[in-house]
Amino acid sequence: MSVFLYQISTTAMAPHFRLLLFSLFLIPSILFLSHSAKADDAEEKLLQGINSYRASINLSVLIENKNADCLAGQIANQFENQPCTNTTGANTVPGTENQFPNFPQLLAHCHLNVTNTRDGVIMPACVPNLDSSLVLSNFTQSQYSENLNSSQFTGVGIAAEEDWIVVVLSTNTSDGSYATATNTNAAGLIHKVGLHFHLLSLLLGLFLMAVMS
Template sequence: MSCCIWFIRSNLFLCYLLIPLTHRHRRRYDPDDDLLHDINTYRKALNLPILEKNYKASCLANRIAYDLEDKHCEYFHDFHPLPGINPEIPNFQRSVKKCDININTTRDGVVMPVCVPEIMHENDLFSNYTKNSRFTPYLNNSKYTLAGVGHDLDKMVLIIGTNTASGDFSSATYLLHGASKGRHWLLMTTAFLSLFVFLFN
């Protein structure tokens, strides 16, 4: 009898120790991060580069998802993604400005929204992208290297871009700073050459 009691107490104590470990390793489901993780797993299987998370593109994705919230799911059945400014995306230029993105750096970007009533169901969300013939030409293209993800209720938006100046979703400030440095370097080079010519003529 005493052996049985000791066995029960030992098992209860073991369970008590394991519960915190179980909770610690239980991953909270996040639609945005999980979708990007699944898309990258899909791309790895195709020997394509993974999509690095871009925070400005994610800002834009969240704003677009919010603006699409009043659209019925039927609206998305005929949606065709296009690189650059897509007339089907409401308030695109305003959202770009709000996220401090230079509009010229979105020309090669592609916005891909879906309506998923069960957005918390990971498999449904993933298959809405990888089994959609309108999205797969972009998802299967190696030139895309970055992504932004955002959602609002049952609307999910995935944005992909490139590492070029026409698709990296850079801020206007960054581009102006780069242009300023370029002009400064050009002036310095011109001044140096002028001095060189003056001294050796």
């Protein structure tokens, strides 16, 4: 009798267990994809806005630089969870910008070195909920506008994390090109590893649910 009851109990629990298991894989993946889509949308809108701004003052548009993109992502990660204040981002007093002790490691992650980044510019901004109109004005109507008004810069990398969005400007000279000796696609691949991991988790959850059904 006890064996029979145990079998009934485990049989009844099986659907609930499968649902729980599936949820453990599905929910984090959905949240990650939603966050990633929001960040991508903010990055795309900012790039369009910056290039429209530059076109309005007769400057060439900025071309996406994959290595600058990678570094922007690394810098954005450093700012993650830091609150927006009146002295952060575009409001930072010149000379008091954040200094990252691990900056050499951030460069190495993107296969960069100080030599070919010294003429580049890193511009972080903090905007609650990454409101697109406010994001753009944080760059075009702040101290950052001086860099956007310069013909010296020809390339750009943009990355967003939480309420932070980082723009990295590059030049077409050796001291600011953000060029590397390795395949520049490597930086883009590294940036996408997290997304691939969550997609694999989702597929694994679906597979486990199919096997246990």
